[in-house]
Amino acid sequence: MNYSKRFIWLFAMLLSVSIAGCGGGKSPILGSNTAPPTGTPPPGSSTPGTPNPSCAVGVTIPTVTATNPTNGNPAVPTSTTGIANNGTLVSATFSMAMNSSTINTSSFTLAPAGGTVLAPASIAYNASTNVATLTTAAALLPGTQYNAVIYSTVTSAAGTPMSCPIAWSFTTTTPASTGPAPVNLGLATTYGIASAAGVTNTSTTPLSVVNGSVVFDPTATCNAVAVPGGSGTAGMGTCGGSPPTVNSGTVVTPTYPDTTTANAVMADLKTAYNSITPANLPGATVLGCGTIGTGGGAGSGIGCAGNATLPPGVYISATNSTIGVTGTLTLDGKGNTNSMFIFQTPSALTTAAGASGAPGSTIVLINGAKASNVFWQVGSSATIGTYALFQGNILADTSITMGTSSSSCGRLLAGAITTSGAFTFDTSDVSVPGNPSAPSTCQ
Numbered sequence: 001m002n003y004s005k006r007f008i009w010l011f012a013m014l015l016s017v018s019i020a021g022c023g024g025g026k027s028p029i030l031g032s033n034t035a036p037p038t039g040t041p042p043p044g045s046s047t048p049g050t051p052n053p054s055c056a057v058g059v060t061i062p063t064v065t066a067t068n069p070t071n072g073n074p075a076v077p078t079s080t081t082g083i084a085n086n087g088t089l090v091s092a093t094f095s096m097a098m099n100s101s102t103i104n105t106s107s108f109t110l111a112p113a114g115g116t117v118l119a120p121a122s123i124a125y126n127a128s129t130n131v132a133t134l135t136t137a138a139a140l141l142p143g144t145q146y147n148a149v150i151y152s153t154v155t156s157a158a159g160t161p162m163s164c165p166i167a168w169s170f171t172t173t174t175p176a177s178t179g180p181a182p183v184n185l186g187l188a189t190t191y192g193i194a195s196a197a198g199v200t201n202t203s204t205t206p207l208s209v210v211n212g213s214v215v216f217d218p219t220a221t222c223n224a225v226a227v228p229g230g231s232g233t234a235g236m237g238t239c240g241g242s243p244p245t246v247n248s249g250t251v252v253t254p255t256y257p258d259t260t261t262a263n264a265v266m267a268d269l270k271t272a273y274n275s276i277t278p279a280n281l282p283g284a285t286v287l288g289c290g291t292i293g294t295g296g297g298a299g300s301g302i303g304c305a306g307n308a309t310l311p312p313g314v315y316i317s318a319t320n321s322t323i324g325v326t327g328t329l330t331l332d333g334k335g336n337t338n339s340m341f342i343f344q345t346p347s348a349l350t351t352a353a354g355a356s357g358a359p360g361s362t363i364v365l366i367n368g369a370k371a372s373n374v375f376w377q378v379g380s381s382a383t384i385g386t387y388a389l390f391q392g393n394i395l396a397d398t399s400i401t402m403g404t405s406s407s408s409c410g411r412l413l414a415g416a417i418t419t420s421g422a423f424t425f426d427t428s429d430v431s432v433p434g435n436p437s438a439p440s441t442c443q
Contacts, residue, residue, distance in 0.1 A: 040114070041147050041167030047071050048092070048168055055164035062156040064166040066093040067148070071168035076146075078172045078335035079139040081366045084440060086139035086337055087121055090148055092132050092166070097157040100125040103132045107153045110134055113145040113169070139368055142335050143174035172335060179312025179340035183276055183375050185393075186268030187261075188413060191215050192249065192430045194269055196415025197399075197422040198222065203242040204404070208425045211442075212411070212432030213249035217262035218419060220253035229256025244425070247437035266415070273395040273416035276314075276377045278344050284316035287323070293361060295327025295352065303329070312339035312369075317346060323376075325361045326352040331391075333369030341369070341392070346379040349394065353385030353403055363391040370443045371409040372433035381421075384408060384428075396421060402428035409433060409442035 046052045048064045048071055057063070068091045069076045079086035090110055103125045111117040121137040132150070140146060147169045152162040188194065192212030198221035201208050214236070220227040223240035228251075235251025236243040252262045274280055288301015293308050300306040303315065309330040317323045323345045333339040343349075354360030365371065374392030376382070382396045386403035393411040394400055400414040402425040409431050415421025431438035 041149050041169075042151075042165045045149065045165040045167035048166055052164055057163070060156070060158070060160050062098060062154070062160060062162050063095050064092045064150060064162075065095050067091065067168050069170040071170070073170040076140075076170045076172050077367045078142050079337070079368050082441075083135060084121070085137060086368055086443075087136045088140050090134045090136070092148075092150055094130040094132070094156075097127065097130060098125060098132070099155045099157055099159065100127065102154045103150075107151045108132060108134055108149075109151075110136065110146055110148050112141060113147055139335070139337055140172050142172050145169055145171045174335075178336050178338050180281065180314050180342055182338075182340060182373070183272055183342070183393075185272050185411075187265045188215075188269045188272065188411070190249070190432060190435075191252075191265060191413065192411055192432045192435070193423055194266065194411075194413035194415060195219075195421065195423040196266070196419045198224070199227075199239075199244075200422065200424040201239060201242050201244050202404075202426040203240075204427045206427060207242060208244040208402075208427060209247065209429045210244055210249065211247045211430065211435045211437040213252065214246060215252045215262055215265045217252075217254050217266045217415075220255075220262075227251060227253055229253040248435050249432075269395065269413050269416050273377060273397070276342050276344065276375055276395070277379075278316060278346065281314060281342065281344070284314040284342075284344050287315050287318045290317065290319050290322060291324035291326050293325045293327040293329040293352075295360075296324070309366075310341070312336070312341055314342045314344065316344040321345075321347040322350065323348075324350045324352070325363065327360075328362045328364055330364045330366060331369045331374060333365070333367045335367050337368040337370060339369055339373060341374045343374075343376045343392075345377060345382075348380050349376055349378045349382040349396075351383070351385045351388045351390060354387040356387060356405065359387045359389050360385055362389040365391055370433065372443060374410065381414075382412075384412075399423065402426065402430070404428070407431075409438070 048067045080089045109117045121135045123134050125132045150166045155161045190213050192210045193214045198219045225240050228237045229235050233246045254262050287303040289297025289304040292303035297304045331341050352360035371391040376394045378396040381399040382394050383401045384390050384406045388406045390408040395416050396414045397417040398421040400412045404426045407429040414423045431442045433442050
């Protein structure tokens with residue numbers, strides 16, 4: 001009798017271990033439900049749409065039916081367009097409604113192969129689509145395999161757990177090139193506006209805004225009124241009753257804060273300008289049309305309407321004269337946040353005007369491209385059209401004019417060479433990329 005009881009007890013213990021193998025996910029064959037410190041998928045995990053034969057399936061047992069990026073994808077961008085800090089979206093679609101509280105940083109992980117699990121910016125679940133999305137806090141590394149895992153601690157809305165972990169992998173792209181070397185602005189780096197011949201600002205409200213510093217040299221006037229210099233908006237003086245707002249910046253003149261700073265800033269601007277002219281940076285790719293963007297010249301020439309997405313590089317006007325931008329011009333960083341774009345315009349730069357809610361010209365940055373790494377060298381003057389959405393830094397020989405309600409994520413530096421170079425704006429916004437007062441997307 002005692003022998004029989006011991007046998008029954010031993011059989012029950014073995015049976016409980018066997019049952020726990022899949023349902024509890026603790027089996028060394030099927031993998032642990034606890035996220036490891038490294039990104040190694042648990043042994044025995046299923047891949048999306050292909051369950052491990054050892055894992056239970058059924059209409060009440062949730063699983064992952066699709067992912068983005070897909071399993072085995074060899075060419076995933078290192079960042080997703082529009083995501084803060086160049087982060088990347090990784091998502092999984094479940095076969096049924098899920099309990100969102102079980103989808104968290106412990107149950108949904110991403111890590112480089114052999115590396116540590118990333119701390120994501122967020123993990124969210126969309127109940128209407130049954131999609132869980134992990135958003136990384138920064139761009140992924142180029143040319144790197146990443147492993148994503150969803151552990152079987154996640155449960156359906158009814159409380160049923162996945163029978164086994166789901167794991168998939170993908171590899172990020174390796175940028176072919178970062179383009180030209182960085183442009184050194186020197187002391188001009190923190191300045192949103194530079195002018196050699198003063199500023200004109202209309203009285204239209206809301207008044208224009210500069211997120212960054214302003215430098216005047218040699219003429220320090222705003223609406224023909226002397227500019228005293230100083231911190232913030234007060235540094236612009238009365239400006240004839242229409243001073244632009246200056247956030248997180250200082251207004252520098254030939255006499256404020258001293259008699260040397262303004263001249264030194266303009267000297268560094270001139271050096272930067274000269275460094276990217278055709279004479280000092282030869283070999284640029286010739287644009288296919290005089291007017292680029294989706295509304296530009298017809299055809300598939302470089303930058304033209306049928307080919308308006310450009311990789312990193314140095315580009316020069318098709319006519320060795322002017323560059324116009326109409327419609328949308330997209331600059332593709334190819335997954336590299338250090339990618340550089342330089343546009344050489346021996347004469348004028350003009351972007352098309354539009355209307356409220358319908359800009360005539362827009363510059364879009366994708367896959368790691370940043371406004372701080374886009375430069376427009378302008379041999380005469382630049383005009384940003386009404387309601388245009390501009391990105392990049394303009395270094396102009398002479399003047400810069402911003403149309404009504406236009407905006408620029410990028411420095412607008414006039415008078416790099418010619419002392420008659422003035423700056424004009426009208427209910428416009430200018431931001432130094434990364435300035436504390438600039439929009440968070442302006443980098």
